[in-house]
Amino acid sequence: MNRPLYKHNQFKKGNFMFEKLRIKEHMEVASAEGQHVGTVDAVENDAIKLTKSDSADDMHHFLSLDDVEKIDDNRIYLKEGARIPSGLGNKATMDA
Numbered sequence: 572m573n574r575p576l577y578k579h580n581q582f583k584k585g586n587f588m589f590e591k592l593r594i595k596e597h598m599e600v601a602s603a604e605g606q607h608v609g610t611v612d613a614v615e616n617d618a619i620k621l622t623k624s625d626s627a628d629d630m631h632h633f634l635s636l637d638d639v640e641k642i643d644d645n646r647i648y649l650k651e652g653a654r655i656p657s658g659l660g661n662k663a664t665m666d667a
Contacts, residue, residue, distance in 0.1 A: 593642050594619060603640060603651040608660045611647070619647070627658035 591614060598611040600619065609621035609632065618633040626632055638653035649655070 590639070590642060591617075591636060594639075594647060598642075598645050598647055600634065600647045600649065602649055602655065602660075603653070605648070606660065608634075608649065608655055621659065625659055632656040632659055 594611060594614050596611055596613060600608045600611060600621065602608050607625075609625040611619055612622040612631065613620045614636075615633070617636045619636065619639075621632045621634065623629050623631055634649065634653070634655070638649050640648045640650040640653075642648070
């Protein structure tokens with residue numbers, strides 16, 4: 572039986588749970604443009620919990636798993652237009 576390949580969105584048609592299991596602690600999260608957004612701390616229910624260290628307010632922030640476009644190696648790419656909380660990905664730049 573041939574199964575379709577989902578190159579553009581790995582979370583389509585039943586692959587959601589499989590892809591959710593691929594998300595691991597310390598993976599990088601990037602915007603659709605490839606800009607660093609944060610680092611995975613954990614997966615809780617249907618959300619990615621990001622580490623405090625990437626946050627300008629030193630708080631955990633969450634991204635919906637629905638906003639994930641694809642997973643490449645050790646990097647998670649978000650969909651175009653994904654809601655990204657303000658202050659994420661900026662702390663390293665602010666401290667430099």
